Amino acid sequence: MKIQDNIDTFNSLVKRRGFIWGPSPEIYGGFAGFYTYGPAGSALKNKILSLFRKELSYFGFLEVECPTIMPEIVWEASGHLERFIDYITRCTKCKSLYRADKILKELLPDTLIDGLSKKELNKLIKTKNLKCPSCDSLLGEIEEYNLMLKTNVGDNNIAYLRPETATTTYLLFNRLDNYARKKYPIKVFQYGKAHRNEISPRQGIIRMRTFDQLELQLFIGKEQEMTLEEYFDVKNEELPFLDWKTQTKNIYKPNIISLEEAINSGVIKKPAFAYCLYISYFLTKRFGYENGLIRLRQHSPAERAHYADDAWDLEIETRQYGWIEICGIHDRTDYDLRRHQEFSKQNFEISMDTSSNKKEIPQVLEIAFGIDRILYTLLESCFDVKEQRINLKLKPFLAPYSVAVFPLIKNKKEIRDLAKKVQKKLLNNRIASFYDETGSIGKRYRRQDELGTPFCITIDYESLEDQSVTIRYRDSMEQERIKINKIPDIISRNLISI
RNA sequence: GCGCUCGUUGUAUAGAGGUAGUAUUCAGGCCUUCCAAGCCUGUGGCCCGGGUUCGAUUCCCGGCGGGCGCACCA
Numbered sequence: 001m002k003i004q005d006n007i008d009t010f011n012s013l014v015k016r017r018g019f020i021w022g023p024s025p026e027i028y029g030g031f032a033g034f035y036t037y038g039p040a041g042s043a044l045k046n047k048i049l050s051l052f053r054k055e056l057s058y059f060g061f062l063e064v065e066c067p068t069i070m071p072e073i074v075w076e077a078s079g080h081l082e083r084f085i086d087y088i089t090r091c092t093k094c095k096s097l098y099r100a101d102k103i104l105k106e107l108l109p110d111t112l113i114d115g116l117s118k119k120e121l122n123k124l125i126k127t128k129n130l131k132c133p134s135c136d137s138l139l140g141e142i143e144e145y146n147l148m149l150k151t152n153v154g155d156n157n158i159a160y161l162r163p164e165t166a167t168t169t170y171l172l173f174n175r176l177d178n179y180a181r182k183k184y185p186i187k188v189f190q191y192g193k194a195h196r197n198e199i200s201p202r203q204g205i206i207r208m209r210t211f212d213q214l215e216l217q218l219f220i221g222k223e224q225e226m227t228l229e230e231y232f233d234v235k236n237e238e239l240p241f242l243d244w245k246t247q248t249k250n251i252y253k254p255n256i257i258s259l260e261e262a263i264n265s266g267v268i269k270k271p272a273f274a275y276c277l278y279i280s281y282f283l284t285k286r287f288g289y290e291n292g293l294i295r296l297r298q299h300s301p302a303e304r305a306h307y308a309d310d311a312w313d314l315e316i317e318t319r320q321y322g323w324i325e326i327c328g329i330h331d332r333t334d335y336d337l338r339r340h341q342e343f344s345k346q347n348f349e350i351s352m353d354t355s356s357n358k359k360e361i362p363q364v365l366e367i368a369f370g371i372d373r374i375l376y377t378l379l380e381s382c383f384d385v386k387e388q389r390i391n392l393k394l395k396p397f398l399a400p401y402s403v404a405v406f407p408l409i410k411n412k413k414e415i416r417d418l419a420k421k422v423q424k425k426l427l428n429n430r431i432a433s434f435y436d437e438t439g440s441i442g443k444r445y446r447r448q449d450e451l452g453t454p455f456c457i458t459i460d461y462e463s464l465e466d467q468s469v470t471i472r473y474r475d476s477m478e479q480e481r482i483k484i485n486k487i488p489d490i491i492s493r494n495l496i497s498i
Numbered sequence: 499g500c501g502c503u504c505g506u507u508g509u510a511u512a513g514a515g516g517u518a519g520u521a522u523u524c525a526g527g528c529c530u531u532c533c534a535a536g537c538c539u540g541u542g543g544c545c546c547g548g549g550u551u552c553g554a555u556u557c558c559c560g561g562c563g564g565g566c567g568c569a570c571c572a
Binding site for chain 2: 008
C-alpha cells in the first residue's frame with residue numbers, strides 16, 4: 001500500500017495500530033455509536049487523563065466520582081427530563097422523522113407553537129391536515145423521543161443513565177461546601193461516562209452513545225464573579241475569540257485579544273467566566289495543538305442550552321470533520337442549585353462572606369471536556385506523513401509507549417541479550433517500553449513512528465565493548481550515543497511534561 | 499429516522515452464478531553494523547438471515563454496520 005498523506009491512511013492507521021476499534025461488538029456486526037479503545041488508544045487516553053489530573057491539581061480542583069445512574073427526580077430537577085425528550089412526528093407513508101415543534105413552525109409560520117402541549121400539537125396536525133414535506137403524505141401522531149437512556153432499578157424504580165456528569169456533581173453541593181470549608185470559589189471536577197441515545201450517531205468517536213466527559217465546576221458567589229483574584233493573574237493572556245455577533249456577519253476567523261480586552265469590549269461579561277475560558281484554553285494547549293487549530297466560539301442566544309446564560313465552545317479544526325467542539329464553557333448561573341434546592345427541599349442558600357449575614361445560592365461556571373474528542377483530534381493533528389514515513393508526533397509524555405529497544409541484528413546472541421537487559425532496566429524504572437527484534441532496523445523504527453513512540457534505543461557491536469547505545473529521536477530522526485546507565489535518567493527527563 | 503451508496507484476510511483492494519486473487523501486515527527461517535532492502539516458507543477473508551438456483555460471497559428481499567446528503571445534536 002502506498003502511504004499517502006490523506007485521511008484514508010490515517011483511518012487505517014487508527015485501526016491497525018490499536019487506537020480505536022468499532023463499532024463494537026465487531027464480531028456481531030457492530031452497534032452504532034459504541035466504540036472500543038485498543039491498547040494504544042487506552043494508553044493514550046490514560047496519559048491524557050493523567051495530564052489533566054496533574055494540571056487540575058495545580059489549579060486547585062478537587063476530584064469526585066458519582067454513580068452514572070440516577071433516579072428520575074434528579075433529571076426532573078435538572079431540566080433534562082423536559083428538555084431531552086423531544087416531541088416527534090413521523091410521516092405515515094415514508095416514515096421520515098421530524099421534530100414536532102420545528103416542522104409545525106415551518107408549516108404554520110403564523111401560528112404560535114412554543115409552549116403547546118402534546119395534545120395541542122396533535123390537534124394542530126390533525127385539524128390542519130399537515131403533510132410531510134418530502135412525500136406529501138399525512139403526518140402521524142406525536143411520539144416522544146428521549147435522548148436519555150432509561151432503565152429500571154430494583155423492583156420498578158425509573159432511572160436514567162446520566163447524559164452529563166455535571167448534574168451529578170451539583171448534587172454534592174452541601175457536602176462540598178463543608179469539605180472545602182467555605183473557601184469560595186469551590187473548584188471541583190468529575191471524570192466519567194455519560195450516555196445519550198443519539199438518533200443517528202456519526203463520525204466515529206466524535207458522537208458516541210456512551211462517552212467520556214471531564215467536567216470542571218466552579219461554585220462561586222455572584223459578587224465574586226466580578227472580582228475573582230485568579231482572573232487578574234491571567235487577564236493579559238491572549239486567546240482566539242470568535243463572539244456570536246461576529247459570526248452573524250459570516251466571519252469565522254477568531255480575533256486574538258486578551259481577556260481584559262474581551263471584558264472591556266463587552267464580549268465577556270464576567271471576569272470569573274473569562275478565567276474559565278482561559279483554563280479551557282490553557283489545558284487544551286498543554287496537549288500540543290498548534291495555534292491555528294484552536295478557537296473559542298460563542299453560542300448565539302438561540303443556540304444555548306436551557307441552563308446557560310453564556311456559552312462558548314472550544315473547537316479544534318480537523319481535516320475529516322471540520323471544526324469540532326472538544327470543550328464547552330457554560331455560565332449555568334444558579335439554575336442547577338436552585339432547581340435541586342427546590343426538588344430536594346435542601347437549603348443551598350449559604351453565607352459566603354463571614355463579614356455579612358447575606359445568604360445566596362452560589363453561581364456555577366462549568367468547563368466540560370469531551371475526552372474522546374480530545375483523543376481523536378490529537379491523533380489527527382499529530383498525524384504526519386513525509387516521504388512515505390508516517391509519524392505520529394504526539395508530545396512524548398502522551399505517547400502510548402515511551403521507548404522501544406532493539407538489538408541492531410537479531411542473530412547475534414550477545415547483542416540480543418544486552419538489548420533485553422536494557423529493556424528490563426527501563427521496565428524496572430517503570431518506563432513504558434517495548435522490545436522488538438523483527439525485521440530490519442529501519443522497519444522497526446517506522447513501526448514505532450506510527451505508534452508515536454518518541455525514543456528508540458538500539459544496541460550494537462560497540463555497545464558490547466563500551467556499554468553505550470544509540471538513542472534515536474522520533475521527530476528529528478537524529479541519533480545520539482549514550483551510556484546504558486544514563487538511559488533511565490535521560491528518558492525520564494525527556495518525558496517531563498512541563 | 500429518511501434518501502443515495504457501499505460491506506471480500508489485521509489493513510488496503512481485484513473479481514466471477516461453480517467458495518477467491520494482489521499488495522502490505524503478521525509468524526518462522528536465511529541474510530543484515532542504523533531508517534519500510536532481498537530471498538524462502540507459512541497463517542489469515544467473501545457482515546448476518548431468508549429467498550431464487552443443481553449450486554450464492556456474487557442475483558433478489560430483510561436486518562446490521564460504514565460513508566455522504568437531509569433531519570437531529572442537551
